[in-house]
Amino acid sequence: MELSDIRREYTKGGLRSKDLKADPxxxxxLWLQQAIDAKLPDPTAMTVATVNxxxxxxxxIVLxxxxxxxxxxxxxxxxxxxxxxxKGNSKVSLHFPWHSIERQVAITGTAEKLTAMENMKYFSSRPKESQLAAWASKxxxxxxxxxxxEGKFLELKNKFAKGEIPVPSFWGGYRIRPETIEFWQGGEHRLHDRFLFTRQDGHWDVERLAP
Known part of the structure; x- marks a missing residue:
């Protein structure tokens, strides 16, 4: 079969402006919860795109x-x-590909580092094995x-066997402050529904885009 012959119809339903919430x-x-309820694998998985x-x-892909x-x-x-x-270019884009429910969300925005307190709070909530992996992998x-x-992981496992694992100085989080958020819902005959929210002067404008 030729790759150009691989296609399917999108029939899960459309997206209308009256159904959109005012805040993206x-x-x-709402869509994330529906992806979770639909038991999609890794519903929180998102593509992070950067430019060097x-x-x-x-x-x-990160979570x-x-x-x-x-x-x-x-x-x-x-x-x-x-x-x-x-570090060199804080402009970032995110993409959530929820294929089985025929939805996508694309986000553009600016990345900023989280505070040490935010990093510590999340790090301490992680399973111990994940904490060790953060230390083991450069x-x-x-x-x-x-x-x-694997050897480094075992070495650290023994080192921290009886105590708390500190937050590595080289580990932390980013917050992507969104500037645009686009919602895409698959439609029959490739007549997809797309709505783009753009942040303007502290509020969100929304417009429909052609598929």
Whole structure:
């Protein structure tokens, strides 16, 4: 079969302006809860796109850990490629691909680091194995074999066997303050529904986009 022959119809229903909430964060939370209720795998998984100093974009999937009126939060190694990109260019885009319910949400905004208190609060809530993994991995750096990583993990597991694990200085979170939020709902005959919210002077404007 040719790749160009692979297609399907989108029949889950449309999205009308009268059904939209006035605040896109409220709309996002509604859709996220519906994705969770639909038992989608990894409903909080989102693509984070950044651009480096040479203008080269890169993408990776991370997990959304908090959302409120101030923005979308995720955590990472502060020496990672994404963090280095953000250091030079804080403009970021996020994308939630909820394929099975024929929805997407695309967000553009600006990244800012979380406070030490916010980092500590979340880090202490993580499973101990995840805390150890944050220490063990120098994210995006080259390693010779997986055994090196596993060996470091076991070394740290023994080191912190009887005590609390401190927050690594090289680990923390980012909040993406949204400037635009687009909601996409699949439609029959490729007549998809798209609504773009844009932040203007402290409030949100919304407009329908052609598919």
């Amino acid at each position: 964060i409220d709309q996002f939370n 100093s040479n203008g080269q974009p890169s993408q990776r 959304l850990k908090h959302v409120d009126k101030d923005g979308f939060v995720f955590y990472t190694n502060l020496g990672s490629r994404k963090s280095e990109d953000i 994210q995006s750096s080259r390693i010779s074999t997986r055994g090196v990583l």
